[in-house]
Amino acid sequence: MITIDKVSKHYGNFQVLTDCSTHVNKGEVVVVCGPSGSGKSTLIKCVNGLEPFQDGQIHVNGTSVGSPKTNLSKLRSHVGMVFQHFELFPHMTIRDNLTLAQVKVLKRDKDEAAEKGLYFLDRVGLKAHAHKFPGQLSGGQQQRVAIARALAMDPICMLFDEPTSALDPEMINEVLDVMTELAQEGMTMMCVTHEMGFAKRVAHRVIFMDHGRIVEDDSKEAFFANPRSERAQQFLAKILQH
């Protein structure tokens, strides 16, 4: 579904990604973790072309992301993305947040889009909030709406960029539960997250990044039982302490 092949990226002299290669198969859940500044968010933003990269290739469902011929808007319309800070559109009601791209991008008619949006809103448990504005919801609720908004586009895969990092501890689980359910239904997912509990429960594979390189890329069993690199061992030792 997603193949990342020898991708490198630099800002001027500063190397952000070096020779990153991995893949996500259909129906697979891959968790990307690593210390701050290791390039994991940059990598996941390269997958739908929000960040350009200089070398290497990324293909999503056979379409080359880096190619100038690719219609990036079209590609993005079926790759769902969820952000750290939710990024709902504050001036629109929840219903309009859910329908905007369906109507403008997929050209669905308004009623159909609203029906679809409300269906997914119901699935994340927030149907009663359709008329509200994002600022009137809690962080966890906003993030669930953001997931519903992405799902309403019928994505072929989902990208999560630290979806719980900006949340109060109490709200993390409500978001992780939605993600877990999604994974169990067979959604292809690539998640940048520090939630190792989620990774242990849900992931098929774990990728560990450090200094812009993919240091480990292994099944979750192998990764948690016996990380090969010293850096990953240190990281796990620290993060699993609490």
Place this chain on the structure above:
Amino acid sequence: MEYQWNWGVFLLPSAVNDGTYLDWMIAGLQTTLSLSLSAWMIALLLGAVVGVLRTVPHRGLAFGATAYVEMFRNIPLLVQLFFWYFVLPEMLPTAAGDAFKALNPIAQQFVAAMVCLGFFTSARVAEQVRSGINALPRGQKNAGLALGLTLPQTYRHVMLPMAFRLVVPPLTSEFLNVFKNSAVCSTIGLLELAAQGRQLVDYTAQPYESFVAVTVAYLMINVVVMLLMRKVEVLVRVPGYLGGK
């Protein structure tokens, strides 16, 4: 020397017998209003476009927009006014120049003043719009793009509605400035409010009454604008965001 106050001066027939002096003031007020409002329309429209262009990821467009802003912002309004009124008509292609000169003198003054004030203010509006766009969280643009919206769609539906809301207060200042700056246009002979006030002094030798009247008229205009813009602020307020409920 004792100053002889005479508020009745406004009701006297004017020296050239075209109504009372009050009629002069009202005519001046009307010119100031129509000049400023039409200039403001130009400023909002051009300013929005130029402000957006300053933020787009295209070097040529962004550079052009920056050059536009710096040019209109850094040349004194008076110099710009003389340029539009005295210089530009001579530089235009003959047909366009002649068409302008065929207008009656008052229309010539009005058009030059309107365009000048509109362009000058548009550069300032552009800066406000740009700052509004830059004040948005960076992720908003990404969120729009990630849903498959094109960049223009993302501006239209995601970024601009919030950016404009953020800059309503500074745009209010610019709106007020248009009315005040319009007084400069009396220098090319346009009989707007300030010019009528001065003319009244020349004809009646009652400077205090005249300038008090002019001052009150400008104040009233700006109070109305402020109340209006406060209404706008409340109208566009977003629930749960920036003072909204």
